[in-house]
Amino acid sequence: MLGRKRRRMRHELAEIRRQHAEMINTWMREEQEPVPQPRPVEAVTPVVDDFPPADPRAPTRDDVKGMMMRRRMPLVLDGEVHACPQCGSYRDWIVFTLGDEVWLRCRAGHQALETRLDTAWFDRNSGPNETRHATFEEGLRHLGHPDN
Numbered sequence: 486m487l488g489r490k491r492r493r494m495r496h497e498l499a500e501i502r503r504q505h506a507e508m509i510n511t512w513m514r515e516e517q518e519p520v521p522q523p524r525p526v527e528a529v530t531p532v533v534d535d536f537p538p539a540d541p542r543a544p545t546r547d548d549v550k551g552m553m554m555r556r557r558m559p560l561v562l563d564g565e566v567h568a569c570p571q572c573g574s575y576r577d578w579i580v581f582t583l584g585d586e587v588w589l590r591c592r593a594g595h596q597a598l599e600t601r602l603d604t605a606w607f608d609r610n611s612g613p614n615e616t617r618h619a620t621f622e623e624g625l626r627h628l629g630h631p632d633n
């Protein structure tokens with residue numbers, strides 16, 4: 486019963502989204518027209534609190550312990566190409582966040598906190614991140630830096 490209801494609601498939601506997309510397309514085609522008036526508040530579909538979204542939500546900083554990305558290009562910090570203090574390598578980094586901190590990990594697995602970078606920088610430089618990993622090691626493997 487519940488499953489059928491959910492499916493129906495999901496279908497309705499998809500339909501609403503489709504209509505919205507159509508509306509937006511129409512607006513884009515009619516750019517020369519005046520800005521469309523927002524719909525009155527009463528017309529907004531009520532939101533059901535426990536309704537699961539049709540598409541999995543991309544993880545945000547609030548619900549993951551950390552985020553990571555691979556950065557193959559050299560990192561320029563304060564006008565200088567940053568090199569690993571331990572082995573001197575200067576490209577192919579794993580950049581990851583832990584809370585508000587940004588860490589760098591070189592190909593050889595040396596890790597260091599990088600205070601000149603912050604999470605805002607990370608967000609600007611990382612693409613949409615929709616892959617989640619149970620462990621840090623799994624993330625490293627996924628990004629091509631297996632921890633061996």
Ligand SMILES: [Zn+2]
Nearest residue numbers: 569572591595
């Ligand atoms: Zn290193």
